[in-house]
Structures are given as C-alpha cells and as structure tokens.
Amino acid sequence: MRLAGSGRIPLSFRFPPPMPFSVATWNINSVRLRMPLVEHFLTAHQPDVLCLQETKCPDDMFPLKPLRKLGYEHIEISGQKGYHGVATISKRPLEIVEKRDFCTKGDCRHLAVNVSAGGKRILVHNFYVPAGGDEPDPEINPKFRHKLDFVAEMHHVPATSGDDHASILVGDLNIAPLETDVWSHRQLLKVVSHTPIETESFEAMRKAGNWVDLMRQAIPPTEKLFTWWSYRSKDWAASNRGRRLDHVWSSQNLSPHLTAMDVLTDARGWERPSDHVPVIARFDLD
C-alpha cells in the first residue's frame, strides 16, 4: 500500500530530489528450483536489494550468472547443502560485514552487509530464524529450544544509527507477533510461530534493539496481514489461513523515509510457488 502525506516537504519542492531506495525479503524455498520466479520478480519490481532465505544451495552452486545479467552484480551468499541458507543480492555495491553463526550450530541463517544510498551507509541484516518444529515445549522439543535461544541471541542485534548511517533487518523470522498476524489468534495460541513465549520474546527483542516494525507502520495493526500460506491446503486463497512470518524492520532514523510497503500476495499463486511471498519496503532518502 502507498502511504499518504508523511508530513514532510512535498516532493516537487525538494532539492536535491529524494533518492529512491528499496529492500525486499523473500523466503524462496530453494533458489535453484525457483530461479524463473526470482528473475520475474526482479524484472517486474526492481528492488535495489533482495534478501533471500532458505536458498538450500551450497555457495559453489549458487546461480550468480542470471542475477548478474539482470543488473544485480553484487551478491553475498551464506549457503549450505540441503537446508537453510541466505543470500543478499544488490544493484549497488555491497560490503560484507558478518556471517554470524547464531547458537553455534554451523547453520547458515544470517548475513549482514553494508550498502550506500542517499548519503547513508545502511547495514542490512538478512535473517532466517529456525521454524522450531511442531511441539511448543522447549523441554521436550530441541528444535523449539533452538528457536527460543536464537531469538534470545537476537536481542543483542541493535538498530545502529547516526547522521550518516542506519540499519535494516529483514527476513523469515518464523514468528507472527500480533493477533492480526495470523488467520485465527485463538486457534494458533498453541501452534509454534504464535505461542505467547515466542511472541513476547519477539517483541522484547525488537524493542531491545530499538527496531521499528515497518510493515505495521505502513499497514495498521487492526488489519490482517500475512506473508505465508501453508502448502498443505487445497486452496490457499479461499481458506486464507495465513501468517505474517516475514518481517521488515529499520532503525528509527529510517522509518520516516518509508514511502511504500508492498506485500506481493499474488506471488503465492505463481507457478510452483514458494510458500512465502516477497515483501518490498520502499524509501525516499535525502
């Protein structure tokens, strides 16, 4: 959706003109299988930066060539065979900052890069938080324990900012924090992704890092908003049992510059789709 007047100076009077900048996030669920969809998405929507999760692709097999051909010449990857994996793809130069091994399990679930835009250095974190298995009890389910530990460690990822720098955090965070982030709050209270222990730690983590939830800045928390629909549904659109598992956050100094938040729900209906859809945050930077 587009935001109405942001209270700033009208575009037509601004000099120098604002610099558009956009960041997208998408859990692609196998980047090699879905390269045609990635290429279509980049061609149609032209984000400056695309953060992918669940690439399921070793680094030496990552499809660099077709992305470079589309003008995305700057690519940082952190992949492994079969599972997990993140990649950050950009039209603008990237500087790798960190691939952090949260919970020291050797999983490829995080990648941080710097990108310059509008006179600012922007630190972009790309995250793939563990799904956590089925049983929402850390005592009997090690995968849920891992998820809680991972989010606890994310409490120490701050939204660093200043006159000349800012931060963005995106990714599949595998938690739907608000009641309107799931199709039925009541029916999902004991379902991993929406349990109180997860949603409370999630919101505490966001506040501890001084992050702004840009999706909910753009789209009122009273509205249902989903980014994921299970494959285990005959008709995902008709039943619409979705969840908001993918997120876009920024530092406080970037949030006033947000101009649009596009959740590409249609992508769930593309041929051989991911179960997640892309989300694009658009900014006008000074």
Place this chain on the structure above:
DNA sequence: ATGGTTGCCAAGCAA
C-alpha cells in the same frame, strides 16, 4: 482430532 504438501535427495527429515 488428524492429516494435509513441498523440497532436499533418493530415506526420512525439515518446514
């Protein structure tokens, strides 16, 4: 209440 699908890679495991 249970099982429903997909992708890895070739049997379950993870989601």
